[in-house]
Amino acid sequence: MENGSRVWKYGDDVDTDVIVPARYLTTSVPEELAAHCMEDIDSGFAKAVSPGDVIVAGGNFGCGSSREHAPIAIKASGVSCVVAASFARIFFRNAINIGLPILECPEAAAEAENGDRMSVDLASGMIRNLTRGTSHAAAPFPPFMRGIMDAGGLIAYVSAKSSAGSRKGS
């Protein structure tokens, strides 16, 4: 996108309880979860977010519970990528497994401000901040994870493997 995507900027330790409060976990419908995305930290987010927008945050993004509802809500709200200084472990796994693009880049995360315009190239990991005129490269994913992402998530990856007759296990 020429004009880049709008940045929604948050701080360190954004936890899954603020990404989707547990009081809404009686549903797993992506659109319903998206309606409450970030509600306890930024009540305006769910209404104002546009398809393609980018969430940028500090360290340990997605800490807390294992709820996949968190990346599902972010993905369903139209966010195209989350850029953070670092991700909590389970959130990282879940995002890859459901196909929500995430990039770890402390420099890009530190520099961006709320409302900046940013363009992200997932293939190369290049992050351009159009407002500030800067670029940073995030570390690319190892091939194993690229395999899961390229297949469209873990379920598609497993399905392809099992139909190829290469199912492992004991």
Place this chain on the structure above:
Amino acid sequence: MAMTMTQKILAAHSGESEVVAGQLIEARLDLVLGNDVTAPVAIREFERIPGAAVFDRGKIALVPDHFAPNKDIESAEQCKAMREFARKHGIENYFEIGCMGIEHALLPERGLVLPGELVIGADSHTCTYGAAGAFSTGVGSTDMAAGMATGVAWFKVPSAIRFALHGGLGGWASGKDLILSIIGAIGVDGALYRSMEFVGPGVASLTMEERFTVANMAIEAGAKNGIFPVDEKTRAWAASVSNRPYVEYAADPDAEYERTITIDLSTIRPTVAFPHLPSNTRPASGSGVVAIDQVVIGSCTNGRIEDLRVAAEILKGRRVADGVRCIVFPATQKIYLQAIREGLIEAFIEAGAIVSTPTCGPCLGGHMGILAEGERAIATTNRNFVGRMGHPKSEVYLASPATAAASAIAGKIVDPEEVLEAPGRRG
């Protein structure tokens, strides 16, 4: 190449003679766990796999605990989806109301997790079973779905931080105070992606219950898992819950650790994590005047029989302060029954507390004790994030059962020693 205890277990389950930190492996699973929040999502994903069948009916555990007994129609539908899946696939370890409990207390109690085993669970506190010398870690629902179908999961082999424990806990200090102190020192991402391996002569002084509490909160420091060596106490515990054979793994003497943190257990004091992070800790005695509206004693962190005994010892013959609501949650049916037999439930009720059937309840702001705007609770649970127990403008303070019970009597947060004499060391 020398390996940590965690790396040994991962190597054994991936068919490799050795693994190194950072390596991506596929490992064989001994148990796959899900609950009423995460399993419905996993089931939906599972059913997208063409011709999906479960890899082993005996190696999947499904526990309705978060919103069960069903708190509303939506949660009833979620539990129903899990129940129907369990029936359809003949899942052996589905725990209906009547034999249920909070998953991380229930599975060890049922002998479903033993030393050396590898467990994934679609719940972040799956790391609890490291207390038993197992490798266990929380994953998401999609991992759970793939795990149920294939019996394997991908892992990045973690590096480790070693916690060398010496001496013994004194006074009212407990395993909860130890882990809160550690998280306070290293931060909520202090062990991000890493194993926390607890070693040293001090380990022997910790009860199994305390080890479960410590391992339970490894995730609150960002860790992939927390793990304890297998010793006499572990073996005695394992023999009491199961007669299945198991394998003991131990770290190589020259295993590499990112760092070693040495802790003298006798220096640990009753500790409280203030809102809104588990790392925001202070000594309970330095809390100032923090008046409380609610006290919650229970959860997968501190809802075991030893926790209830400590709380009852403090509450027995005393009264919960006027205006304070004290809610006690035994973690499983077995613990509940044991507490009745020991007279603990009577002590709670006579003190003015209420006792609930096992459920996650208020721990995650689900039901059975939700906070209104501006209210404060002291809880023996594991998270005090914004809105965790209810209104986004409510507050949760994390503490041990002793500190929570003493605070219930005082009506404000106190060190148990401020209202009671220090006990002799228990266990």
